[in-house]
Amino acid sequence: MISRFLITLAVFVGLWGALTALAPIPAYMLPTPQAVANALWTQRADLAANTLVTLTEILLGLGLGTLLGAGAALCIAAAPFLQRWLMPLLVISQAIPVFALAPLLVLWLGFGMASKVALAVLIIFFPVTANCLDGLRRTEPGWLDLAHTMNARHLRILFQLRLPAALPAFASGLRVATAIAPIGAVLGEWVGASSGLGYVMINANARIQTPLMFAALVILALLAIGLYMLVDRALRRILYWVPER
Amino acid sequence: MRLPSQAEQHLAPPGLRLENLSLTYAGVLIFEALNLTLEARQFSVLLGPSGVGKTSLLRIIAGLEAPASGQVTASDGAPLAGRIAYMAQQDLLLPWASARGNVMLGDKLRGKRPDRAKADDLLAQVGLRARARALPAQLSGGERQRVALARTLYEDRPVVLMDEPFSALDAITRARIQDLAARLLAGRTVFLITHDPLEACRLGHSLAVLAGSPAVLAPPITVPGHPPRPADDESLLHLQGELLRRLAGTIPA
Numbered sequence: 001m002i003s004r005f006l007i008t009l010a011v012f013v014g015l016w017g018a019l020t021a022l023a024p025i026p027a028y029m030l031p032t033p034q035a036v037a038n039a040l041w042t043q044r045a046d047l048a049a050n051t052l053v054t055l056t057e058i059l060l061g062l063g064l065g066t067l068l069g070a071g072a073a074l075c076i077a078a079a080p081f082l083q084r085w086l087m088p089l090l091v092i093s094q095a096i097p098v099f100a101l102a103p104l105l106v107l108w109l110g111f112g113m114a115s116k117v118a119l120a121v122l123i124i125f126f127p128v129t130a131n132c133l134d135g136l137r138r139t140e141p142g143w144l145d146l147a148h149t150m151n152a153r154h155l156r157i158l159f160q161l162r163l164p165a166a167l168p169a170f171a172s173g174l175r176v177a178t179a180i181a182p183i184g185a186v187l188g189e190w191v192g193a194s195s196g197l198g199y200v201m202i203n204a205n206a207r208i209q210t211p212l213m214f215a216a217l218v219i220l221a222l223l224a225i226g227l228y229m230l231v232d233r234a235l236r237r238i239l240y241w242v243p244e245r
Numbered sequence: 246m247r248l249p250s251q252a253e254q255h256l257a258p259p260g261l262r263l264e265n266l267s268l269t270y271a272g273v274l275i276f277e278a279l280n281l282t283l284e285a286r287q288f289s290v291l292l293g294p295s296g297v298g299k300t301s302l303l304r305i306i307a308g309l310e311a312p313a314s315g316q317v318t319a320s321d322g323a324p325l326a327g328r329i330a331y332m333a334q335q336d337l338l339l340p341w342a343s344a345r346g347n348v349m350l351g352d353k354l355r356g357k358r359p360d361r362a363k364a365d366d367l368l369a370q371v372g373l374r375a376r377a378r379a380l381p382a383q384l385s386g387g388e389r390q391r392v393a394l395a396r397t398l399y400e401d402r403p404v405v406l407m408d409e410p411f412s413a414l415d416a417i418t419r420a421r422i423q424d425l426a427a428r429l430l431a432g433r434t435v436f437l438i439t440h441d442p443l444e445a446c447r448l449g450h451s452l453a454v455l456a457g458s459p460a461v462l463a464p465p466i467t468v469p470g471h472p473p474r475p476a477d478d479e480s481l482l483h484l485q486g487e488l489l490r491r492l493a494g495t496i497p498a
Contacts, residue, residue, distance in 0.1 A: 142337045145309050149331040150400065152354030160353050164341050241341040241380055 005225070031211040036218065039211035047200065051219055054197040057113050057185040058227065061120020065181070066174060068121065069128025073170075076129075077136040078158055094126045098187065106192040116193070120184030124177040131176070135169025136162050168242050171235045178231045182224050197223075258403035258434040259319035259328075260285035261306065266315035268301050275301060276460040278315075281453060285320060288427070288435045288472055289465075290449030292442060294492060297460045299438045300334075303408050306436065307331045319404075330402035332410045336393040338381040344368060345377040348395045360399075367395040370429060387418035391425070398429055405430055407437045411444065420476060423447055427473035442488040446481045448472045454491055463491070 013033050019025070020032040027035065040047065072090070076083045102119060109115035139162045147157050189198025197216045204212040236244075261283040268275045275298040283289040293299050304310040306317050307329055319325050338347045348367055349359035368374045371391040381389055390410060397405060407426075411419045427448055439445050445452050446468065453465040466484070468474075474481050 140337070142333055142335055143339070145304075145307075146331060146333070146337050146350075147354050148309060149307055149329055150351040150354050151327055152351075153356055156354045156356055160350075161339070164339070241382065243382070 001229075028208050028210050031214055035211040036214040039209075039215040040218065043212060043215065047197075047215060047219060050195055050197050050200050050216075051223065053113070053195045054182070054185050054189065054220070055223060057116040057188070057196065058120060058181045058223070060113070060117045061124060061184055062177060062181045064117065065121040065124030065177060066128055069125045069173070069177075070132050070170060072125075072129045073132035073136060073166075074158070074163070076133055077162065078155070090126055090129060093122060098123055098184065102187050102191040106188065111192050111194050115191075116185045116188030116196070119188045120181045123180050123184040127176040127180070128170070128173040131173025132166060132170045135166030138169070139165045167239055171239055174235065175228070175232060178228050179224065181227075182220060186220065257321070258286050258432065259321040259323070260434060261325075261404065261436070262318050262320065263302075263306070264316050264318065266302070266305065266317070267313045268298060268305065268310075269313050270298075270301070274459040276455070276462075279460075279462055281462060281465070283434060283436055284450065285434050286432055287450040288430075288437060288448050290437045290439060290445040290452045291455055292439060292445045292452055292488060292492065293455035293460070295440060297455050297457075299440075299455060300408055302455070303331075303406050303436065303438055307406055325404070328402055329404045329406060330397045330400040332393060332397045332405065332407045334409045334412060336381070336389040336410075338389055338392055338396075340381050343378045343380060344373060344384065344392045344395075347381065347392055348399050350396060351400050364395070364399060367398050368392070370398070371395045371425060385418075387414050387422060390414060390422055394422070394426060394429065402433075404434045405436070407435065409439050409441075412439070412441065419444070420447075424473045442485045442492065443476060445488065446485050447474050447476060452488070454488065456492060 017033045020027075020030055031039075072086060076086060098119060101122065102115075105115045105118050109118055136158075143161050143165070144157065147161060152160075185196070186198035186201075189196035190202050193199040197220050200216045201213050204210070204216065236242075263279060263281040263283075266279040267277045279302070281289075281291075291299055291302070301310060305312045306325075308326060309331075317325065319328070338344075339350065342350070345361065345364050345368065346353075348364040349361070352359040365374060365377060368377050371394055373388060373391055373395070376384065376388065381392070384392065393410065411422055411426075414422065423444060437445075437448060449468055449472065451465045451467045454463045455461070456463070468484065469480070470478075
């Protein structure tokens with residue numbers, strides 16, 4: 001997995017280098033890999049500090065969004081009448097583009113981390129809830145029959161049968177959430193922030209420091225990939241009974 | 246005179262009376278005015294081709310489905326709810342729980358403290374004591390059904406309903422688990438559904454054939470001797486042939 005990733009990366013960087021060397025593209029539009037590597041090295045302290053900010057926002061958003069999403073799904077599963085009230089809200093939260101909400105959230109919650117975490121939560125919430133709910137609804141009917149003949153309690157069925165049975169679906173939701181959580185954080189930093197990788201990008205862009213912008217992008221990409229691989233590995237370990245596909 | 250306590254009444258296996266049961270499914274009459282008496286402490290077997298409504302009948306007795314009309318009562322007059330264990334066609338083991346965890350499922354779902362010693366004892370009785378910690382995916386089809394049997398026994402209910410639980414197993418494995426089930430379930434009121442005449446002849450004290458559309462119940466046949474009967478018993482082979490003929494006669498060629 002790691003070696004395949006490194007090979008892909010090397011091929012990509014090679015093509016990029018060849019493109020900058022052979023095609024007449026101005027450096028302010030597409031810098032050479034060397035220039036980006038140089039920016040990464042010379043600005044490493046600054047980049048590291050901003051990376052930490054963005055990473056914190058992503059992790060907080062992911063944690064909070066997952067908790068809220070799974071909680072909402074559980075509530076709906078435990079009390080189905082809630083669905084009629086909550087589902088429209090959930091769909092509205094997805095229908096309104098997060099891009100449109102970003103300035104408002106920054107206005108309300110300030111330039112700090114809160115607005116970025118809120119955006120990440122907004123983006124994550126729906127896929128987690130929808131997947132989790134789907135899993136909770138698709139319990140093997142035979143298990144529910146069996147539970148019925150065993151005089152099972154309603155909440156026990158939820159926590160002993162339906163919840164574990166929904167975990168693979170919940171894991172799919174969490175994987176999607178992990179992949180899109182950085183969008184929320186970076187979007188918030190674009191709209192208004194004083195630190196973070198998105199802030200670095202928007203500043204570098206305004207000053208035509210294209211290599212620095214690319215450096216921030218590279219870090220963001222690595223961050224997203226690393227986080228996804230970590231979550232994926234953890235989920236596989238937790239869901240030990242799910243056959244590998 | 247002392248009346249039996251509630252607990253004793255709960256444990257003594259009652260007979261079952263199916264009275265005037267009718268069932269329609271999607272507007273189609275599956276069976277009508279079905280009457281059958283299941284003797285207490287005996288294996289009653291219902292034999293019939295697929296799709297005749299055997300499973301629905303069992304689900305009605307288990308309280309999982311409501312009949313269009315008619316009722317199921319216990320011979321002792323007490324309600325049936327809570328006195329029935331159900332063993333389905335699939336083993337229905339939870340893939341994330343160990344064999345032992347699956348056996349103790351009932352207590353976990355009722356919010357009671359699971360009895361590990363009892364579960365291990367039952368696993369030993371079905372020959373799987375050493376596999377107590379194995380996940381269902383690590384067990385063979387026969388082993389999984391044996392765990393399901395142990396889970397059924399853990400419930401310790403006087404009435405046991407079985408819906409073709411051995412139909413997916415190979416012949417040898419099936420014969421072994423039939424012996425095991427006959428031995429371990431002896432003394433309870435058991436109602437077994439099957440489409441296998443040999444299984445019916447080996448396990449039943451009495452056999453009833455359900456066939457046709459809408460399905461009609463033929464008068465039950467009482468089988469001499471005690472289950473599990475050897476598969477090469479001559480009178481059993483004779484009866485099996487007879488049952489096959491009856492079943493075949495009900496299905497258009």
